[in-house]
Amino acid sequence: MQQLLNGIFIGSIYALFAIGFTLVFGILDRLNLAHPAVFAASAFVGIELVERGGLSLWAALPIVFVFGAVLGLVIERVAFRPLKGRADAHFAGLISSIALAGMLVALLQWRYGPDTRRFPPGSFPDTRFEFAGAQVTLVQVVILVISLALMVGLTYMVTRTRLGRGMRAVAENPTAARVLGVDVDRVTAVTFAISSALGAVAGVLFAINVNTAQLGMGSAIELKGLAVIIVGGMGSLPGALIGGLLLGLAEVFAVQYIGSSWRDVIAFGLLFVILLLRPQGLLGARKVREV
Amino acid sequence: MLDQYATTLTFIALGAIFAYSFYAVLIAGQLSLGQAGFASLAAFSGASLAPSGADVGEVPALLIAVVIGMSVGALAAVVLGLPTMHLRGVFLAIATLGFAEAVRVVLLNQEWTGGAQGLGVPRVLTVGMAWMALALVAYWFWRMGRSRYGRALEAIREDELAARSMGIDVGRHRLAAFVTAGAVAGLYGVLYAYYVRLIAPGDFDFTAAVEGLVTAVVGGSTMFLGPLLGSGFQTIVPEVQRAVGVEAGWIRPFLAGLLLLVVILFLPGGLASLIPRRTRMPSGADDDTAGLAGRRHPAAGEPVVTLAGLGKEYGGVHAVRGVDLEIRAGEVVGLIGPNGAGKTTLVNMISGLVPPSTGSATVLGTAIGSTPVHRIAAAGVSRTFQHSKLFNRLSALENVLVGAHLVSRPTFLRRLLWLPSARRDERAALRQAARCLERVGLTSLAATRAEALSYGDQRRLEIARALASDPSLLILDEPAAGMNHVEAAQLSQLIRSLAQDGLTILFIEHNVGMVLQTCSRVVVLNFGEVIASGAPEAIAADPAVIEAYLGSADDDVDGGLLAEGTRADATPAEDAPPDAVLNLRPGDAGSLDTPDTSPREAT
Numbered sequence: 001m002q003q004l005l006n007g008i009f010i011g012s013i014y015a016l017f018a019i020g021f022t023l024v025f026g027i028l029d030r031l032n033l034a035h036p037a038v039f040a041a042s043a044f045v046g047i048e049l050v051e052r053g054g055l056s057l058w059a060a061l062p063i064v065f066v067f068g069a070v071l072g073l074v075i076e077r078v079a080f081r082p083l084k085g086r087a088d089a090h091f092a093g094l095i096s097s098i099a100l101a102g103m104l105v106a107l108l109q110w111r112y113g114p115d116t117r118r119f120p121p122g123s124f125p126d127t128r129f130e131f132a133g134a135q136v137t138l139v140q141v142v143i144l145v146i147s148l149a150l151m152v153g154l155t156y157m158v159t160r161t162r163l164g165r166g167m168r169a170v171a172e173n174p175t176a177a178r179v180l181g182v183d184v185d186r187v188t189a190v191t192f193a194i195s196s197a198l199g200a201v202a203g204v205l206f207a208i209n210v211n212t213a214q215l216g217m218g219s220a221i222e223l224k225g226l227a228v229i230i231v232g233g234m235g236s237l238p239g240a241l242i243g244g245l246l247l248g249l250a251e252v253f254a255v256q257y258i259g260s261s262w263r264d265v266i267a268f269g270l271l272f273v274i275l276l277l278r279p280q281g282l283l284g285a286r287k288v289r290e291v
Numbered sequence: 292m293l294d295q296y297a298t299t300l301t302f303i304a305l306g307a308i309f310a311y312s313f314y315a316v317l318i319a320g321q322l323s324l325g326q327a328g329f330a331s332l333a334a335f336s337g338a339s340l341a342p343s344g345a346d347v348g349e350v351p352a353l354l355i356a357v358v359i360g361m362s363v364g365a366l367a368a369v370v371l372g373l374p375t376m377h378l379r380g381v382f383l384a385i386a387t388l389g390f391a392e393a394v395r396v397v398l399l400n401q402e403w404t405g406g407a408q409g410l411g412v413p414r415v416l417t418v419g420m421a422w423m424a425l426a427l428v429a430y431w432f433w434r435m436g437r438s439r440y441g442r443a444l445e446a447i448r449e450d451e452l453a454a455r456s457m458g459i460d461v462g463r464h465r466l467a468a469f470v471t472a473g474a475v476a477g478l479y480g481v482l483y484a485y486y487v488r489l490i491a492p493g494d495f496d497f498t499a500a501v502e503g504l505v506t507a508v509v510g511g512s513t514m515f516l517g518p519l520l521g522s523g524f525q526t527i528v529p530e531v532q533r534a535v536g537v538e539a540g541w542i543r544p545f546l547a548g549l550l551l552l553v554v555i556l557f558l559p560g561g562l563a564s565l566i567p568r569r570t571r572m573p574s575g576a577d578d579d580t581a582g583l584a585g586r587r588h589p590a591a592g593e594p595v596v597t598l599a600g601l602g603k604e605y606g607g608v609h610a611v612r613g614v615d616l617e618i619r620a621g622e623v624v625g626l627i628g629p630n631g632a633g634k635t636t637l638v639n640m641i642s643g644l645v646p647p648s649t650g651s652a653t654v655l656g657t658a659i660g661s662t663p664v665h666r667i668a669a670a671g672v673s674r675t676f677q678h679s680k681l682f683n684r685l686s687a688l689e690n691v692l693v694g695a696h697l698v699s700r701p702t703f704l705r706r707l708l709w710l711p712s713a714r715r716d717e718r719a720a721l722r723q724a725a726r727c728l729e730r731v732g733l734t735s736l737a738a739t740r741a742e743a744l745s746y747g748d749q750r751r752l753e754i755a756r757a758l759a760s761d762p763s764l765l766i767l768d769e770p771a772a773g774m775n776h777v778e779a780a781q782l783s784q785l786i787r788s789l790a791q792d793g794l795t796i797l798f799i800e801h802n803v804g805m806v807l808q809t810c811s812r813v814v815v816l817n818f819g820e821v822i823a824s825g826a827p828e829a830i831a832a833d834p835a836v837i838e839a840y841l842g843s844a845d846d847d848v849d850g851g852l853l854a855e856g857t858r859a860d861a862t863p864a865e866d867a868p869p870d871a872v873l874n875l876r877p878g879d880a881g882s883l884d885t886p887d888t889s890p891r892e893a894t
Binding site for chain 1: 317322374375378380381382385386388389390392393396397399400497498501504505508509512540541542543544545547548549551552555556559683684742
């Protein structure tokens with residue numbers, strides 16, 4: 001039971017991270033490899049807000065959300081917009097976002113140094129619950145609630161609002177969307193902003209969950225994020241959620257029953273089987289990209 | 292002097308070899324990150340299976356390890372490639388990345404690899420050996436560039452479907468590129484192992500794979516010098532920073548990232564685009580040697596296409612229904628009909644792009660249905676597309692050279708050995724391409740990239756490319772779309788002259804006047820069914836045809852209108868009674884679309 005809950009907690013963070021990844025891919029057909037750098041950067045910024053700014057953990061989250069959104073706009077402007085219309089935009093976007101990610105991590109190193117950082121002691125409330133014989137902290141519950149709330153909010157936005165309609169139109173066919181009066185550039189920028197904001201919150205929650213932030217934390221989760229979006233179906237939001245939870249659970253149980261050194265094989269074994277049997281992912285539709 | 296830079300130079304060579312393993316697949320438009328896994332498997336198996344240097348000498352031991360490593364890399368690529376070659380783009384990248392990560396974790400948990408501690412390997416590789424290996428790899432890709440095989444890979448990168456229609460077996464070529472990548476990555480793995488003294492599975496992780504990809508793309512993935520330039524750039528940037536006294540820490544990775552960003556944003560073709568590319572021109576005069584191996588064409592009157600009850604259904608909608616049609620050698624058959632009548636679906640079935648749902652069809656002795664597109668092309672079918680599907684970043688001449696894929700001989704292996712026969716074959720292909728370009732009047736634009744051509748020229752280039760394979764059946768899908776009437780008249784003349792050479796032609800066209808003038812037989816399709824078939828004059832007078840095009844026979848529009856090729860005005864839609872308007876719906880776009888019909892000066 002304890003393992004099950006742990007799997008769900010870590011899985012919800014994976015899902016939140018992957019949903020940002022998959023949002024950009026589903027709508028814009030671009031893989032943004034600067035996403036993991038946003039994840040890492042926001043963890044450090046979150047710790048600084050609590051440590052120096054004296055904010056409470058929960059007050060820091062909205063600020064980090066905004067910080068992530070701004071980073072998303074920068075990434076779109078610098079690494080993706082200049083490539084518009086180029087025949088090799090697909091490859092070039094991968095490389096330019098890798099370059100930008102390298103620069104972001106270098107800036108983090110400049111500001112915070114190469115060492116692992118932690119939240120100051122006493123940042124976490126130490127309320128604990130007993131739940132079906134397992135120990136659950138308040139922090140873990142809040143992580144789960146925030147992740148789920150953000151994902152539900154995003155789904156609502158994409159399916160119900162005007163902006164969401166614009167996004168889906170762009171996903172179907174950017175040219176047609178433009179002809180119909182959708183401001184494609186704005187939708188693109190907003191998509192990046194939302195995606196990065198979610199990645200940023202995922203970064204802080206991850207840092208809270210394990211109480212550390214490292215320069216390499218982005219690359220560590222990057223592979224998992226890729227695995228999750230493939231397993232769930234590229235561009236599928238519910239797919240990313242299910243994929244994230246599945247991966248979280250699989251990892252926790254793999255550590256329990258097989259051994260920790262094999263943990264990473266689980267993600268990729270799962271990934272490989274899915275790709276071979278169902279290339280469109282669990283919930284993905286082939287060709288027809290959904291948001 | 293050299294010693295001082297030996298390490299840097301060796302790493303440039305190693306980095307370049309690794310980047311070539313990415314280049315090998317990028318050139319065919321495949322994004323793979325599995326090379327790290329191939330290199331890892333090769334490094335560990337090579338280093339542990341090769342005899343020790345004490346027994347056979349150090350250099351022979353290295354050579355044996357290289358052979359083992361390259362074989363292991365290639366084998367791993369086959370094993371990984373067979374199930375994943377149907378994946379495209381990012382999906383392939385992530386699947387191969389998954390493989391590489393799985394390899395890393397598995398090797399990490401093995402006894403014989405030393406696990407996380409790593410495996411000690413003697414240092415045998417010298418800077419000279421590293422550069423010799425690099426030179427061999429670069430040579431391989433240099434000679435590949437202008438061979439039939441190299442062109443086919445580039446064609447696949449630019450437009451896979453068009454490449455298939457030119458008779459290229461895309462699956463085999465993609466797998467071949469992948470296996471090459473595996474072998475080169477294997478070479479890198481072994482050389483790396485014999486240089487760094489201690490290898491661990493972590494040396495071949497995701498970061499390493501990304502590094503290799505970045506190096507290849509920065510250098511330029513469309514020119515064989517690209518990986519070398521990329522590796523030089525990636526290795527020297529940190530060295531220069533160190534030399535000018537930039538301290539270790541954040542500035543170095545920051546500047547490296549910035550430079551990478553600048554290169555990728557402002558040099559679309561990578562660093563290699565700074566090198567002017569020699570464009571090939573058709574060599575004209577020397578007609579001393581024989582041309583390409585032609586094929587045996589069916590004699591006039593023999594059946595070329597036989598369709599029996601052919602139909603295609605899309606989710607309950609019958610795009611084509613029960614079409615029986617026979618086309619005999621030497622005929623010029625025009626296929627007309629309103630938009631949505633199923634014309635393109637029909638030719639897609641004949642050329643093998645779309646499998647029929649019902650009925651059967653034989654094209655040049657090949658049954659269509661499950662036969663892959665490239666086989667049907669090999670039987671002698673060549674086509675153009677409604678929306679140009681050219682190989683955009685290749686020159687006009689190269690486009691046509693790809694078109695000649697089926698009638699030219701493979702030249703890559705002979706080019707590696709500089710055999711004169713390869714040169715002869717390439718010349719013959721060039722002459723063939725030049726002839727085709729001349730035929731459509733594009734000789735002066737031979738060196739222009741296809742994407743830079745005007746719309747009309749692109750359409751003509753498509754025809755030249757289709758002609759290059761010396762087809763028995765040529766299918767043209769709206770070749771005159773967007774052409775003005777002068778160009779359309781020239782096209783009509785070209786088609787007739789091709790027919791005189793004995794070519795069988797099937798073409799779709801909305802320019803009814805042009806069809807009536809050009810064809811020996813006209814087939815009219817409406818709602819997926821053949822509503823008329825016969826000589827142009829008969830068709831022009833056929834009430835069913837007029838109705839399909841103009842809505843209703845009792846409108847005050849007579850058959851002569853079509854025959855004269857005057858524009859079918861928009862007026863019928865306004866003049867017709869309400870029921871006729873309804874009737875006209877599916878067809879109206881067809882008649883209105885009819886572009887400035889017919890060469891007027893010809894009538």
